[in-house]
Amino acid sequence: MASLPPVYSFPPLYTRQPNSLTRRQQISTWIDIISQYCKGKKIWYMSADGTVIDDDRSENGKIDNEDSKEVGKNLFNNEEIQRSVPQVFIDEIWSQMVKEGKCLPIDQSGRKSNNSTTTRYFILWKNLDNWASLILQWFEDSGKLNQVITLYELSESDETLSWEFHGMPENLLYYSLKPLCDRNRATMLKDENGKVIAIKVV
Amino acid sequence: MASLPPVYSFPPLYTRQPNSLTRRQQISTWIDIISQYCKGKKIWYMSADGTVIDDDRSENGKIDNEDSKEVGKNLFNNEEIQRSVPQVFIDEIWSQMVKEGKCLPIDQSGRKSNNSTTTRYFILWKNLDNWASLILQWFEDSGKLNQVITLYELSESDETLSWEFHGMPENLLYYSLKPLCDRNRATMLKDENGKVIAIKVV
Numbered sequence: 083m084a085s086l087p088p089v090y091s092f093p094p095l096y097t098r099q100p101n102s103l104t105r106r107q108q109i110s111t112w113i114d115i116i117s118q119y120c121k122g123k124k125i126w127y128m129s130a131d132g133t134v135i136d137d138d139r140s141e142n143g144k145i146d147n148e149d150s151k152e153v154g155k156n157l158f159n160n161e162e163i164q165r166s167v168p169q170v171f172i173d174e175i176w177s178q179m180v181k182e183g184k185c186l187p188i189d190q191s192g193r194k195s196n197n198s199t200t201t202r203y204f205i206l207w208k209n210l211d212n213w214a215s216l217i218l219q220w221f222e223d224s225g226k227l228n229q230v231i232t233l234y235e236l237s238e239s240d241e242t243l244s245w246e247f248h249g250m251p252e253n254l255l256y257y258s259l260k261p262l263c264d265r266n267r268a269t270m271l272k273d274e275n276g277k278v279i280a281i282k283v284v
Numbered sequence: 285m286a287s288l289p290p291v292y293s294f295p296p297l298y299t300r301q302p303n304s305l306t307r308r309q310q311i312s313t314w315i316d317i318i319s320q321y322c323k324g325k326k327i328w329y330m331s332a333d334g335t336v337i338d339d340d341r342s343e344n345g346k347i348d349n350e351d352s353k354e355v356g357k358n359l360f361n362n363e364e365i366q367r368s369v370p371q372v373f374i375d376e377i378w379s380q381m382v383k384e385g386k387c388l389p390i391d392q393s394g395r396k397s398n399n400s401t402t403t404r405y406f407i408l409w410k411n412l413d414n415w416a417s418l419i420l421q422w423f424e425d426s427g428k429l430n431q432v433i434t435l436y437e438l439s440e441s442d443e444t445l446s447w448e449f450h451g452m453p454e455n456l457l458y459y460s461l462k463p464l465c466d467r468n469r470a471t472m473l474k475d476e477n478g479k480v481i482a483i484k485v486v
Contacts, residue, residue: 087289087291087313087316088309088315089289089291089294089297089313089316090313091309091312092291092296092297092306092309092313093301093303093306093309094294094296094301094306094312095291095294099295099296102292103365104295104296107290107291107293107294107295107365108294110290110293111289111290111291111294113290114289114290114291121366153287163309222297231456253440
């Protein structure tokens with residue numbers, strides 16, 4: 083299945099529509115395109131200008147499928163039809179996407195940010211509650227309840243290979259696990275610097 | 285999954301775009317919307333004006349899920365945003381869709397037609413060759429090679445229930461099976477009136 087639908091090449095999508103009702107549909111279309119694209123290519127992050135960025139795993143020397151992820155591609159710049167979305171309109175799209183819980187603004191340090199410090203977005207093609215439920219299901223299905231599991235294991239272990247959250251960056255895992263803690267289904271464990279590194283689901 | 289994407293409510297999609305390159309993308313978007321919608325709702329036919337029509341099985345007293353199929357809905361008329369596609373542009377969309385093998389023009393008698401006699405279209409969310417391969421796979425998987433199987437069985441039998449071609453109208457089955465005959469993998473059997481009613485796959 084192609085990750086970008088035909089409408090991606092429809093020029094009117096790139097011009098900020100003056101009518102607010104029309105623009106709302108235009109923004110919904112963009113949000114749908116972004117979500118489906120990232121889901122299809124398993125892209126976790128985009129920079130504020132719409133560039134696909136690789137997650138921090140590359141720092142560990144793991145390059146994996148950078149090509150298929152099209153790292154460096156700017157989704158809002160369609161070279162084929164030579165159209166791009168103006169930054170002011172891109173910001174409007176992000177803002178609505180945040181409001182709908184379909185992306186999470188992240189600052190330089192990798193934490194959830196307020197608008198002024200946002201440098202990139204986690205693309206939540208599933209919302210955080212759905213990620214939490216899926217991860218909970220893994221703990222149940224694989225008999226890992228009441229055990230300490232590191233975020234690294236959750237993301238990288240062969241045991242999660244066939245699960246959609248496999249490969250999820252650790253800070254996104256943190257936000258995806260938080261709903262389980264809020265529901266008292268899990269406790270997070272920190273290292274000596276206060277960084278969450280593991281979780282126990284009960 | 286919703287059957288109609290957000291772009292379906294994007295007003296510029298309803299105005300025939302004057303620029304031919306833009307219009308080509310616009311038409312691709314419409315073809316994508318029609319295919320996905322029909323696939324999602326298992327709709328086999330649309331009338332030339334875009335109305336969802338029920339297949340001939342209703343004549344046998346089988347009503348099944350008319351509601352979920354939204355029989356009578358006109359896809360090119362979006363009441364929610366009060367926009368509709370002009371018929372001249374609808375014809376342009378069908379014409380391109382036929383060219384791409386993504387729908388089949390059908391006349392009053394249920395046969396493949398030329399443009400002047402078309403009253404409705406079979407929506408081919410899979411192309412005919414792909415349908416042929418899928419049906420061939422069913423014959424192989426269920427050990428039905430070298431047996432005479434009626435088109436009615438293929439479409440309605442419990443044995444095909446979990447297969448995507450289950451419920452396919454018999455005349456569409458005929459066109460979907462033809463590639464197997466062309467490849468000498470199958471022979472069609474006719475009744476006394478010359479109507480194809482069964483097939484033997486070897």
